[in-house]
Structures are given as structure tokens and as C-alpha cells.
Amino acid sequence: MKKRVAELFAGVGGFRVGLDALDSGWDFVYANQWEPGKKRQYAFDCYAKHFGNDEELSNEDINQVDKTTIPDMELLVGGFPCQDYSVAHSGAQGIQGKKGVLWWDIRDTIEAKMPAFVLLENVDRLLSSPGKANRGRDFGMILFTLHQLGYGAQWRVINAAEYGFPQRRRRVFIFAYRKDTSYFKTLDNSVNLKDALINHSVYNEALPIERNLHLEKETRLDGYVDIVDFSNTFSFHFENTGIMHDWDIFTGKYTPKYDGKHVTLNDIVLDHVDDDSLYIDNTPGRREKFEYLKGAKKEKRTTSDGFEYFYAEGGMAFPDPLDRPGRTMLTSEHSVNRSTHVIADKETGKLRILAPIECERLQTFPDNWTEGMPKSMRYFVMGNALVCGLIGKIGQGIDKIIANEDDIEPLKPQVVNKIKH
Known part of the structure; x- marks a missing residue:
């Protein structure tokens, strides 16, 4: 079976770095990266710098791309922004509605190309959004449409630090597979969905879990008049791992099983940096702002319409301890805010924020991957990126699955309809 990959929302190439590191024959045939509202497309330029800028690299709004022109692939990958997936009030005509929401571009790409496998990444709150009224609707919508397409x-929600990586970054990874694959048939022959999840999950090859799950529950995706009815009424509490097989959903809470080395900030930060702008005491009032933002507080605040309320939040370690993995890095990492890491420089003991190369290491990119773009953009693109090493771990599971697959050709329309129904 060929191992062609197409990458949507490619950023600076985290999926590609992770899969390329396996050296197992993955061939990237297409990548799309577009940063809305940006005059300079720094992420795309970085991707092109490392992987070559040819006709298979697209710097166009994915919403404007004719999905049928994307090359055939066996694996579609992408990390897409978490948005509102409702179609109920969008003037939608079936699933084609609300084109501004990026999930539908992934959906349209899947329908146009019908890859054998799909691997997606998103923030973990996707499982519970949009909130109490329709908890889990957005993730349910993704599963519902994947099922409609024949997948x-x-x-699994994975905290990278729990498997030895240097950042406590929690993200949900979604692995989808066509119903005509040998892998789907293997799951079809499992005793039940829990057995399929425990014994045949793509994640377990390199990211093992304890065999006991907690908070197990099940539901079904059928019984809805159409996708708008689903959007209006579906609600379910998804746990941190689960499986959809035909209409059935099984979910539970897993515990990681890992006994390897835990990489900490101390392992990845430089002994010393000479950039004076990184040291917080070099700017008057900067330390005091950090101390306030990271400190515990309970304050009376007033809304624009005069309503008074108390705002409270707990304190954070200041500076960040070097003997633990880093916290989740955001796009605002370089600015003065509560989420920015502040560490004591190893050589001088002076407090500073992380250097760009240290942020690259938090995401397990090669050193100086983003060199050449403005410093603020280096932080921004790393905050948007993913832990490349995790993709390599998941990729080991996909490699094993593909090794057991017969050759799968691109599907003809009549076969697509057969799989869907």
C-alpha cells in the first residue's frame, strides 16, 4: 500500500517532522497553509524553506481550494482550529452549510479524495464544547459526519508530558479509517468496542494505557431526522478516549502506562542566553506585572453595565520550576501574561522568558526551525504547533496498520456510495 500524505492547516510542518522522523516511507504529496489576515505568510514560508516550494504546496485559503484538485493520498492529516460546528442556524443545506467553519473544509476534502486514513489534532475542549446546553455536540458532529462519509x-486526549515529552500539552487526536480497510474489519471482529479500544487501538502501539477504563458509557448516533436535528439536540459526555464503530460509540477514561524518562524544562533550556530583551528585570515594572498576573487574587470587578462580581484565581509557580515539564505553550508566549513561562537562567539565576529555540524544543522541533522570521512570529507559530514527537508515536501505530493492508486504490463514486450506506 502506498503511503502518500496530504497535510491541511500545515503550520510550520509538525505532522511532517513527526512522520519523517520515522523514516518509514511516508511521502508528502500536498500541504496547505494559510494564515488569515496576515500580510506575510511566515508559517508557509518556513514550511517551504524546509520542504521545498513547488506546485504541491498551497498558500491559499483552504475554503477557496477545489478539493478535487488535491492529489490522491492514503493519509490526510491536519490540526484545525476549534470553532462552533453548529449548522442549525447557518442557512445550511445539509452538511454543506456554514462554509466558514474549517471542519467542513476537512469534511469536503475527505469526501473529494476518500483517503483510507485520517489523523486530526485539536484542543481537548472540543470534546465538551459548546457548553452545558449541548455538551459534546461539536465533537459528536465530527463523528456523525465521519460516519456519513463511511468511516x-x-x-484520545493525550498529555504529551505523560509520555515523556517536555510539555504538559493536552490535545485530542482523532484517527479515522474507511470501512473497507482491513483495520475496520479487524475492529468489526472484536468482542465488543471496549475490546477493540483496549487491544487494537492505533495509539496503543507506542502510547500504552492501563487496561482498566473508568467512567465507561455508550451512545448511538442514529435516530436523528437529519444533520440539523442532530446539531440541535445531540448532547453527550465524551471521556478522554473512545471509539465510533458504525452508529455505536463507546467512551471511557484511560490512565497512561509509561515507565520511561520524563523530560523536564531543565533538559531542554539553554545554560545561558545573551538576549537582554528576554530578561524581565531589564524592563521597569515587568517583574511586578508578572508577579501580579501569576499570583493568587480575589478582586471585585464591575461589568460595563454596572454589575459587580468577584474574580478569583489561584497562584502559579513563579518562576517556573525547571524540574518539571513545561506548561502548555500559547501563541502569546513572549508577552507579559499569566501563561508565559518565566525561568531562572541556569548560569546567572536572573529571571527570563524562554528563548525561541527553547520553545522549539518544547514542541520537539529541530533547533532553529523557525530561524529567519521575526522573534514574535517564532513564538506565535510555536504556540500554534504540536508536539512533533507525539505524531511519531501515533505514526508507529499507523505504520503497523498499513503493513497489514492490501493495496487500496482511490475510490470510484459508486464504491464511495456503497461504503457510506
């Missing part, structure tokens, strides 16, 4: 799916 089964698994998901």
Missing part, C-alpha cells in the same frame, strides 16, 4: 474513528 470509523477513535480518539
Whole structure:
């Protein structure tokens, strides 16, 4: 079976770095990266710098791309922004509605190309959004549309630090597979969905879990008049791992099983940096702002219409301890805010924020991957990126699955309809 990959929302190439590191024959045939509202497309330029800028690299709004022109692939990958997936009030005509929401571009790409496998990444709150009224609707919508297209799916929320990586970054990974794959048939022959998840999950090859799950529950995706009815009424509490097989959903809470080395900030930060702008005491009032933002507080605040309320939040370690993995890095990492890491420089003991190269290491990119773009953009693109090493771990599971697959050709329309129904 060929191992062609197409990458949507490619950023600076985290999926590609992770899969390329396996050296197992993955061939990237297409990548799309577009940063809305940006005059300079720094992420795309970085991707092109490392992987070559040819006709298979697209710097066009994915919403404007004719999905049928994307090359055939066996694996579609992408990390897409978490948005509102409702179609109920969008003037939608079936699933084609609300084109501004990026999930539908992934959906349209899947329908146009019908890859054998799909691997997606998103923030973990996707499982519970949009909130109490329709808890889990957005993730349910993704599963519902994948089923309509003729796919089964698994998901897992992974905290990278729990498997030895240097950042406590929690993200949900969704692995989907066509119903005509040998892998789907293997799951079809499992005793039940829990057995399929425990014994045959793509994630377990390199990211093992304890065999006991907690908070197990099940539901079904059928019984809805159409996708708008689903959007209006579906609600379900998804746990941090689960599987969809045909209409059935099984979910539970897993515990990681890992006994390897835990990489900490101390392992990845430089002994010393000479950039004076990184040291917080070099700017008057900067330390005091950090101390306030990271400190515990309970304050009376007033809304624009005069309503008074108390705002409270707990304190954070200041500076960040070097003997633990880093916290989740955001796009605002370089600015003065509560989420920015502040560490004591190893050589001088002076407090400073992380250097760009240290942020690259938090995401397990090669050193100086983003060199050449403005410093603020280096932080921004790393905050948007993913832990490349995790993709490599998941990729080991996909490699094993593909090794057991017969050759799968691109599907003809009549076969697509057969799989869907």
C-alpha cells in the first residue's frame, strides 16, 4: 500500500517532522497553509524553506481550494482550529452549510479524495464544547459526519508530558479509517468496542494505557431526522478516549502506562542566553506585572453595565520550576501574561522568558526551525504547533496498520456510495 500524505492547516510542518522522523516511507504529496489576515505568510514560508516550494504546496485559503484538485493520498492529516460546528442556524443545506467553519473544509476534502486514513489534532475542549446546553455536540458532529462519509474513528486526549515529552500539552487526536480497510474489519471482529479500544487501538502501539477504563458509557448516533436535528439536540459526555464503530460509540477514561524518562524544562533550556530583551528585570515594572498576573487574587470587578462580581484565581509557580515539564505553550508566549513561562537562567539565576529555540524544543522541533522570521512570529507559530514527537508515536501505530493492508486504490463514486450506506 502506498503511503502518500496530504497535510491541511500545515503550520510550520509538525505532522511532517513527526512522520519523517520515522523514516518509514511516508511521502508528502500536498500541504496547505494559510494564515488569515496576515500580510506575510511566515508559517508557509518556513514550511517551504524546509520542504521545498513547488506546485504541491498551497498558500491559499483552504475554503477557496477545489478539493478535487488535491492529489490522491492514503493519509490526510491536519490540526484545525476549534470553532462552533453548529449548522442549525447557518442557512445550511445539509452538511454543506456554514462554509466558514474549517471542519467542513476537512469534511469536503475527505469526501473529494476518500483517503483510507485520517489523523486530526485539536484542543481537548472540543470534546465538551459548546457548553452545558449541548455538551459534546461539536465533537459528536465530527463523528456523525465521519460516519456519513463511511468511516470509523477513535480518539484520545493525550498529555504529551505523560509520555515523556517536555510539555504538559493536552490535545485530542482523532484517527479515522474507511470501512473497507482491513483495520475496520479487524475492529468489526472484536468482542465488543471496549475490546477493540483496549487491544487494537492505533495509539496503543507506542502510547500504552492501563487496561482498566473508568467512567465507561455508550451512545448511538442514529435516530436523528437529519444533520440539523442532530446539531440541535445531540448532547453527550465524551471521556478522554473512545471509539465510533458504525452508529455505536463507546467512551471511557484511560490512565497512561509509561515507565520511561520524563523530560523536564531543565533538559531542554539553554545554560545561558545573551538576549537582554528576554530578561524581565531589564524592563521597569515587568517583574511586578508578572508577579501580579501569576499570583493568587480575589478582586471585585464591575461589568460595563454596572454589575459587580468577584474574580478569583489561584497562584502559579513563579518562576517556573525547571524540574518539571513545561506548561502548555500559547501563541502569546513572549508577552507579559499569566501563561508565559518565566525561568531562572541556569548560569546567572536572573529571571527570563524562554528563548525561541527553547520553545522549539518544547514542541520537539529541530533547533532553529523557525530561524529567519521575526522573534514574535517564532513564538506565535510555536504556540500554534504540536508536539512533533507525539505524531511519531501515533505514526508507529499507523505504520503497523498499513503493513497489514492490501493495496487500496482511490475510490470510484459508486464504491464511495456503497461504503457510506
